[in-house]
Amino acid sequence: MDHVVVVGAGLAGVRTVEALRGRGFGGRITLIGQERHRPYDRPPLSKSVLLGEADTSFVDTDLAALDVAFLPGVCAKALREGVVETTEGEIGYDGLVIATGSEPIRLPGDGPQHVLRTLDDAHELRAMLVPGARVAIIGAGWIGAEVATAARRAGCAVTVIEAAGTPLATAVGTEIGARTQRWYEGIDLRLNTMVRSVDEGGVRLVDGEFVEAHVVVTGIGVRPAVEWLADADIDLHNGVVVDEHLRASLPHTVAVGDCAAWWSRRFHTRLRIEHWDTALNAPEVAAATLLGEDTVYDPVPYFWSEQFGHMVQYAGHHPAGERLIYRGDPEGKWSAVWLTADDAIVAVLAVDRPRDLVQGRRIIAAGGRLDAERLVDPDVSLRDC
Ligand code: FAD
Missing domain, CATH: 3.50.50.60 (FAD/NAD(P)-binding domain)
Structure with missing residues (x-):
């Protein structure tokens, strides 16, 4: 070659x-x-x-x-x-x-619509996040949550519009998503709300309501x-x-x-x-x-997000799981583990509990099983479950 x-x-x-x-x-x-x-x-x-x-x-x-x-x-x-x-x-x-x-996927409409994919997008948006600016963010997924974090911190009046019943629903399901809802304090979070179009001066909802905004950010995937x-x-x-x-x-x-x-x-x-x-x-x-070598890509997928002062980390592939088991304090540091019917761990999500993430990822990679009863005790490390 x-x-x-x-x-x-x-x-x-x-x-x-x-x-x-x-x-x-x-x-x-x-x-x-x-x-x-x-x-x-x-x-x-x-x-x-x-x-x-x-x-x-x-x-x-x-x-x-x-x-x-x-x-x-x-x-x-x-x-x-x-x-x-x-x-x-x-x-x-x-x-x-x-x-x-x-x-990024964009929504219909002639109004100015920001997305966040490139360095240029980030600079353009940053300049608009000023105290008092009315910012409408469409989508409460990973990007929407992180933009909302920055906009709230900048002193903007933030509205987040989400079609699903909770934030992060598409990514990790509504049960986990519901636990992150409390992080949206001070934000006008509109759930189960569909957008029709992004127009001059704001966002037109499917039910006809107009949400006024100086800045519209589309983060729908x-x-x-x-x-x-x-x-x-x-x-x-x-x-x-x-x-x-x-x-x-x-x-x-x-x-x-x-x-x-x-x-x-x-x-x-x-x-x-x-x-x-x-x-x-x-x-x-x-x-x-x-180059003609025989290697296989077979990772345990991993990602993280930093939102509302929390470090959210995920490893695995939860659709392969059947049971969801929680550890820790839903108001503070917690994690969730997905198990199959025969107790194999297929995914872990950790909120400010990085050790659960690291250990969980290793156990998933090794194809390990966990004892569901021990798992609920946040003081028992995953390694010992
Ligand atoms: P890209 O980074 O998209 O790079 C592809 C490049 O190809 C682009 O520069 C594009 O312009 C160029 N290109 C496209 N079409 C053509 C063409 N026809 N000809 C020539 N060039 C072309 N992941 C996490 O795990 N954790 C995070 O916290 C996280 N935060 C993120 C925050 C933001 C704002 C974004 C946008 C992504 C984030 N991600 C995060 C996702 C992560 O950044 C992406 O998965 C990663 O960038 C993918 O890399 P890539 O090289 O495959 O694609």
Whole structure:
């Protein structure tokens, strides 16, 4: 293989470049990035950058030392075998990495609608979070909760509008979501509320009510950024379909990060995980696969969120669980563990209890079982359950 093209210069893209070089690949690498920035981490955008504690979050990497031709501001438009068509012309390849991530879903309407995906989005939004500003946030998922945290801290009048009956319902279910509702003190949290459109000056609800706002932020989820592949001869279904080696259906092609729907050997299902840990670690396997090595990507998925002064961490895949068991004080530090009918732990969520997360993740990785009766005692470590 002489020339690998990596499309998407986010974390997954740049980590794949590093992994290729780390594994001794000495051929040419071209990294194509639609944004004008060099690669950066996104989690700080809704935390330290939005809170004004940091201005950037660039990935600590040396593109010159990696000997990669980095093409910022260049967008891939289409793909045929061996050729990526870009806004700057065609680029031939004999190895391809698809790492185009995901993009926010927007709502109908002509009013100004902010999303939070890029560094530029974060700077634009930060400038608008000023004391007294009326901020309407649509969606009480991970991004909505973190934006609400920053807006409340900035002294804004915050309304959060959520279609489900609790925050975080889509991500972790309504039972867990209900426990986070108390964190929204001082925020006008509208649950079971559907938005019709984002209009000039605010948000029109389906029931006709108009919620006035100076700033509207839409945080209702993302979709894999694979539109550029629509006419390519490659399997797409909720992202780029890849096997447990992250190999796509097109020859000499792998996909990683938010855009890849990979087969999980551990959970016997296809997963597409829109979280940082996947973008960080899957590239090792993608690079190995591209170079002809036989490795499998089989992680216990992990993510975290910092909201309303709490560190929320999650590991596993809870749809595989049947019982939910709580530990700790719902008003303070607590965690939740999902078990199967025969007591195997498949997921853990920890609120300000990092030890539960770390131990739970290890036990899930080892395929361990837990004693449900001991589990309810928060003073007994998961390791001893
Ligand atoms: P991306 O980071 O989306 O990078 C893909 C890149 O490809 C982008 O720069 C994009 O512009 C580019 N691209 C797309 N299409 C094309 C094209 N056709 N041609 C060229 N380039 C293209 N995860 C956590 O676990 N914890 C958190 O606390 C957390 N916080 C987050 C906060 C925010 C505000 C956001 C947006 C995400 C957060 N995440 C968090 C998720 C995490 O950042 C993502 O999972 C991760 O960025 C995915 O990396 P990626 O490289 O796959 O995709």
